[in-house]
Amino acid sequence: ANFQLAKLYYRQQKYLKAEKAFEDVDVYDLNTEELSEYYFKSGYSFFMLKKYDKAKKHLFEIIDIDTKYFASANYYYAHILYSEKNYETALKSFLKIEKDETFKHVIPYYIAQIYYLQGKYDEVIAYAPPLLDSATASRADEIARILGESYFKTEQYAASIPYLEKYMSKTKNIITRQDNYETGYAYYKSGADVTKAISYFEKVTTVEDSLTQNTYYILGDCYLKNGNKNFAMNSFLSASKYSFYPTIKEDALFNYAKLAYELSINPYNEAVEAFQKFINDYPESSKIDEARTSLVNLFLTTKNYKDALTSIEKIKHRDDKLNKAYQKIAYYRGIELFNNKDIDSAITVLNKSNTQPFDNTIKANCYYWKGEGFYRLSEFDSAIVNYKTFLISPGAFSLPIYNTANYNIGYCYFKQKNYKSAINNFRKFYTNKSDENKKVINDACLRIADCYFISKEYSNAIEYYDRAIAIKSFDTDYAMYQKSLCYGVLGKYDSKINTLLVMLEQYPKTAYCDDAEFELANTYLTKNDNENALIYYKKVNTDFSSGSYAKRALLKTGLIYFNTDRDTLALQTFKKVVSDYPATNESKDALISIRNIYMDMDSVSAFYLYVKGQPEYGTKTETEQDSMTYLAAETKYMNGDCDKATRGFSKYIQQFPNGYFVTNAYYYKAECDYKNNNLAEALMGYIYVTGKPQNKFSEYALIKAAEINYKLNRYDSAAFYYSELEKNAEYKSNIILARSAIMRCNWKAGNYNKAIIAARELIGTEKVTEELLTEAHVTIGRSALLLDSTALAQTEFEFAYKLSPTSEFGAEAKYNLAYLQYVLQDYVKSENLIFEVINLVPSYDYWLAKSYILLADVYVKTGNIFQAKYTLQSIIDNYDGADLVTIAHEKLNKINNDEKEKAQLLLLEQQKIQEDEKIKFDNTPDSEKLFEEKE
Known part of the structure; x- marks a missing residue:
């Protein structure tokens, strides 16, 4: 009765009740057939209840007995042993039923897995390949894996590759670092495909x-x-x-x-x-x-x-x-x-x-x-x-x-x-010249001539000025002008005039135009050719009204009128000198001439009435006080006592706002303020001086006003004063200074079109250094890049690099050429150009670091993540500049975060994760045959 009850519970799959009933059965009451049935069904019930020791004990009783339960008993018995890693004993039972119709579709996979787990790789290689033809998708993946690893373990690397690749491409399991390593190593050792080996190895680290x-x-x-x-x-x-x-x-x-x-x-x-x-x-x-x-x-x-x-x-x-x-x-x-x-x-x-x-x-x-x-x-x-x-x-x-x-x-x-x-x-240099730069030879001739000129050896000076003129390199206008001065000192006035006229004809835009016109006028005056003298004095006044010669030309125009008995014109001209150029030596001289004209006209009262209307020419007492107050402050300034000088100049300016020395006072006070870093006060003083007619301080004041604005990041204001300097500069070096600074101001202010214009103006200027020319081309390139004019940018950066490949501007140009190729998505060219920056001698740390960051970007774009990370880490470990290190950190963090996100997505996409490497237990598709119909 207990045996029948147990079988009933078994058929109903009520294994707990079946277990109790089977334990109450007395096996001595059962015949041989019933005994086999008892051991299998009780063992199976224990198996389903995961009581594997009891199941194993009952199933063992019939694994060698030829009954209808022979195959099933061996299968479950072997599976328990397999789970317990008792592979050798499990294998014996699996081999007994390898051909059984019920289990033949699953047993071979156990056998192959056991050979693999026992390290019998040759047996796996011999046994497993046929299984792939009939295996389900999930089993095929696993068979491919153990076959690939078996070939790998026996160092048959080429043979392992197809199986490892099949597993890697088909499995729904997570691909492990070991999987990637073995596949990469197989490619590496077999020599089949080093590039593929690299692609797998890079996933391991x-x-x-x-x-x-x-x-x-x-x-x-x-x-x-x-x-x-x-x-x-x-x-x-x-x-x-x-x-x-x-x-x-x-x-x-x-x-x-x-x-x-x-x-x-x-x-x-x-x-x-x-x-x-x-x-x-x-x-x-x-x-x-x-x-x-x-x-x-x-x-x-x-x-x-x-x-x-x-x-x-x-x-x-x-x-x-x-x-x-x-x-x-x-x-x-x-x-x-x-x-x-x-x-x-x-x-x-x-x-x-x-x-x-x-x-x-x-x-x-x-x-x-x-x-x-x-x-x-x-x-x-x-x-x-x-x-x-x-x-x-x-x-x-x-x-x-x-x-x-x-x-x-x-x-x-x-x-x-x-x-x-x-x-x-x-x-010595000139005598031994051979292949020296033509410009240097030209410059040597000019300096020899200048030395002779200063030494008053004018004939020798003319000889070397002529040699410089013949070279036709640069400063030919200067050489002609200086040559004319030599002729003047030697009394060769016609030669002087002829030289100046030829110069003005050949160089109509020369920086020495005002000098030449003024000298022509003076020379004509010396020759008593008053009308031609007047023509050129008037040209100076018209063409260069804000220049330093204007007041002198106007004064001399008045003197010519006075000396040729044109008193009305003379008086008008002298009064213009006084009104336009107050508190200057020229205005003082003009005032004397005005007095003389009035005296000749017997109109002394009219003269005093006129003088009374000129505030800067007050009483003698006021004039003396003006001079004494100013000179007291100037003495302190010349002695280097800026604190007392500043107080003295302030007092003078307050007491004599229209004084004779007011321009000097403002300038010297500004110099003291600048020295004491009182930039706001200094700027006010310099601006006052720049607003006065051209004087000996004008250019310096413009330079300082521009410099202060630049320091204060007021680039538009700085550009304005540099532009004024460019217009009024009497020294060619200040023209170059102005044009280069205007270019920088516009670049800093973000006025990129203006920066390009200014840079081109600088490039067209004579005697610009190679460094400034390179900077100008780089500035055009930078600006063009930001204006999306990549073709212009490329042209300018190429020119800049050719011009000065060893300078920092050259390094910047080469970097930007690499960056342009990156923007154009030509990553191979970009990488090649980056390595050219890295190989530059001398090296410049900033552009090296910038280039390595760009190289990391190229690696990211081309999928070389490992190299990108190494490159960025190299910057972080070695570069001192915080700005670029911060950028490198940000880029490296982004790469790491992207990798983590990808890994997370891969995890989410996994449909099935195995807890171990064993084949899953299969309760067989015909397992219902284990349960008889109700009798």
Whole structure:
């Protein structure tokens, strides 16, 4: 009765009740057939209740007995053993029923899995392939996995690839780092496809563990095989940072150092640090000699002279090879500092180079560039000493700069007003000229002529002005003007007039136009040709009404009228001088002439009435008080006592607002205010001076007014004063200053079209330095870029780089060329141009860092996320500027966040996640046969 009750519960799948009923059965009451049925159904009930020990015990009783329960008993018995990892015993039962109709569709997968879990990979390879043809999708994925891994474990890498790829592409399980590693390694070891190997390996390095270290090391070799040494270098560096595998760490560090040295592109000189670290950490390494040799060679060829110099100075015991390298590195570092305008530091480092006597050419060059440095510092005696030492140094004569030293010495003497010595050295240069720049030869002729002119050797001056004119390089108008002055002093007035007329005809827009017209007028006056004199004095007044000659020309016009008995015109002209140019020497002279005319007219009372209406010409007592008050303040100013001078000038301005010296007072007070950083007060003073007729302070006041506005970020106001300077400048250097500053003001103010116009104006100006020309082209490029005129931007940046490839503006131009290609989505060209920036000598940290950030952007666009992250981290670790480090952090964080988001999405898309690697238990499609119909 208990057995029948148990079977009833079993059919109803009420396994708890069945369990109780089966336990109450006395097996000795059952016959053989019933006994088999009892052991299977009770065992199955225990199995369904997950009481596997009891199930196993009951099923074991019939696994070797030929009954209708033979296959089912062995299946469930084997499954329990499989779950308990008792694979060998489970395999015996699975093999017994391998051909059974009920279980033959599932048993082979257990068998294949057991072979795999036992590490019997050859058996898996022999047994499993046929299963793929009939397997369901989920089982096919798993069979492909164990087959792929079995081939992998037996080092049959090429054979493993199709199975691993099938699993990776079809499975709904999460792809693990190990999966990616094995697939990548299979491609790597088989040599089938290194690029594919890289794509899998790059997915492994997300956790800091031994697998990541090993992967980075292999990635380095993959990149080498692919010809990408930059990426290989970065991978070896990453591998060297982990200590899980000491051998890999050592070899990776050495490989990184070698590649960094070979490529010579690392802006932070990490190759030097890597070799030093290798030598310190692995002094017994078999590669130690190679590392030391490479370090010396690296010092000799490095482009990061700053860090190289620091590194080599840390070495306590240097042999001749290192000292020779030190001499060269210090020299190049000195030149780099010189180009960066850090002259004092440049001289110090060049002195360090000269402590080593190995290379005579370098030693001679050091003396030359020290001379250049001292000249820039206006220390002319020291400059002369170094230039002269250069000239007698071994190895100097064959250098292309040899003769230039004579030219430079000439300038030193010229600056010291030692004109005789200046002439001697300029003439040495001119006599020995060969392939020197035409402009430099022209300049030497002009300076020789100027020295003769100042020395009053006018015939010699004319000779060299003529030579400069014949060269037709630059400042030809200046040479002609100076030549005319020589003729004037020599009394050759017709030659002077002819020279000036030719100059004005050939150079109608010359900066010396007002000078020439005024000199023509004076010369005609000297020749008593009053009418021609009047013509040119009037031209000066008309064409240059705000110039310094205007008041003098007007005064002389009045004098001509007076001397030719045209008193009415003379009186009108003199009065105009007084009214237009009050408180000037010319107005004083005009007033005397007015008095004389009135006296000749016997109208003295009319003169005093006129004078009374001129506030700046008060009583004698007032005039004396005016002068004394001003002179008291001026004396303090000239003695350097700005505090008392400021109070004195303020008192004068308040007491004599229209005084004779009021312009002087405002200017000198402004100078004191500027010196004391009282910029607002200084600006008021300078603006007052700029509003007065042209005077000796006008240009300086315009410059200072513009400078203060620029300092205060008032770029439009600064541009206005620089524009006024450009219009009224009597010195050509101030025209260049004005035009360059107008360009910068408009750029800073965001007036990009105006910045372009100003830059083009500067480019068209004579005697503009190469540095300013480069800046002008870069400014046009920058502005065009922001105005979306990419074609113009590219043209200008290319021109700027060709003009000055070693300057900071050149580096900026090359960076922007790379950026333009990035914008145009030509990432290959952009990357190539970026590496050109990195390879520039000298290097500029800001543009290096900017270029590396752009390189990271290129890597992101081309899918090289690993390289993008490394590149940004390199900036963060090595660059000092907070602005670009912040940008690098932001970009790196974005990449990391994007990766996390992608990983999260991948998790959400997984349809099925297995808890282990085993095949899921299958209760068979015919399991209902285990339950009989109700009898």
